[in-house]
Amino acid sequence: MSLLVVGSVALDSVETPFGRCDDVLGGSGTYFAAAASLLTKVSVVGVIGDDFPLGDLEFLRRRGVDLDGLEKVAGKTFRWRGRYGFDLNTAETLETQLNVFEHFSPRLGAQARRAERIFLGNIDPELQIRVLDQAERPRLVCADTMNYWINSRRAELLKLLPRVDVLMVNDSEVRQLAGESNVMKAAHAAQRMGAKSVVIKRGEYGA
Amino acid sequence: MSLLVVGSVALDSVETPFGRCDDVLGGSGTYFAAAASLLTKVSVVGVIGDDFPLGDLEFLRRRGVDLDGLEKVAGKTFRWRGRYGFDLNTAETLETQLNVFEHFSPRLGAQARRAERIFLGNIDPELQIRVLDQAERPRLVCADTMNYWINSRRAELLKLLPRVDVLMVNDSEVRQLAGESNVMKAAHAAQRMGAKSVVIKRGEYGA
Incomplete structure (x- = not known):
């Protein structure tokens, strides 16, 4: 069994009362692949900009995640900035930059x-x-x-x-x-x- | 067994995506008494203003709640105004009017x-x-x-x-x-x- 995931691969900046991080790996495609790769083979379809630190995805590759469907295009990677309070279930979105996601249209290869x-x-x-x-x-x-x-x-x-x-x-x-x-x-x-x-x-x- | 509760007796105005209510019965003392009176005898210590609709507490009295410790003083009742989003666990406070609560000092009677x-x-x-x-x-x-x-x-x-x-x-x-x-x-x-x-x-x- 293998799984195809289409989702965002993003750079997130997150504040909580306990700390903050800027431009760290985020995105629905990334999180899904990280979790599902513990159980099965995963292929990712998505888009990143030319500023994306590809090394951040190395841990997924080592888990056998297929990243061939991840397009790299000119421009900046999708970014999300948000804040959590003491209720860590509730994020407040401070900024969303679609960037390369704005003109993204997923293209599935023959296998996908x-x-x-x-x-x-x-x-x-x-x-x-x-x-x-x-x-x-x-x-x-x-x-x-x-x-x-x-x-x-x-x-x-x-x-x-x-x-x-x-x-x-x-x-x-x-x-x-x-x-x-x-x-x-x-x-x-x-x-x-x-x-x-x-x-x-x-x-x-x-x- | 009986319970003494000290808390607010308030008039709340609440908005949710599903409806809104203005100046309805609220307060920590009220909610606690409403719940605990299903199980045991409850006495309430608190304060209300002269604008408070005492009839709103009749259902507590009928359940045997002792309201003798609820002082009524000149002025407006404590008011809270808040908003809930689709996450009904998280209230956003829009306004808090302490009113008669500002100078409240709880006085316990002999029994309390x-x-x-x-x-x-x-x-x-x-x-x-x-x-x-x-x-x-x-x-x-x-x-x-x-x-x-x-x-x-x-x-x-x-x-x-x-x-x-x-x-x-x-x-x-x-x-x-x-x-x-x-x-x-x-x-x-x-x-x-x-x-x-x-x-x-x-x-x-x-x-």
Whole structure:
């Protein structure tokens, strides 16, 4: 079994009451690959700028992660800057620089197109749809999303959901998607929007 | 067994993505009494202004809650205004009006002084200490607090902790109190500050 993940590979700057880091490795594609590579073979599709410190991904390569689908283009890497308070579940976004992500359109190679298991990391739902359009025979499609897309790309997200087997979102996100405060009712509403299954993540408290 | 609670009795105005309410019954003393009265006899010590709609407390009286220790003084009732996002665990304070709470000093009657079980609701730690100074023979003292007091009344809070059997705070609060991100380590640090036991609440996710 192998997994294809499409997501962001980013440079994050994060503040918490306990410390701060600037331009450290982040992104939904990176985090997913780091976790999934402990269990199976992972291929990453994404984009980085020419300022990206490729050495940061060496630990993924050593775990057998296939990074051939990671395009390097002229420009700056996607950057996110955020702050956490003492509640480490809740990030406040201070700045998002799309940079090379602004004109990114995922292109799947011959092998990636035949992927049977696809994880659509938290990126623009329009790009998530373009990935599925290129997939030849996906057996399992999982997708993540976030408040930013639920708010600004609702129409695209609603087009995506019927093509998703497992929607993985947190409790805030499913409430926002469904316009319903009760998470169980909100999960059922997300299923009525087309997602076959819904997994509600609860940050450090589990799923 | 009976319980003495000292806490705020407030009028809250709350916004969420799902609705809003203005000047509705709130306060740490009120919420504690509402919950504890399902299990035992509760006496409330607190203060309200002359604008307070006493009928709002009728449901507590019907449950046998003793409100004789609730002083009514000239002026406006304590008010809190806040907003919740889709993450219903995290409130953003928009406004706090201390009003009659500003000059409140809890006075325990003869019976209240003999209370064996005391819950110090989330109020200024200096007032929490004054309550304990009047208690003759408390066997169990529990205390709540919040980010506002941890930040602005740290010295008073550190004086209170050695007199507390059970400190009940949420994960953010214990992190802030201890200056430590790991909640287990933070709980141990709070014990070293004097609290005999520490209960970490996790909002809707349990304790």
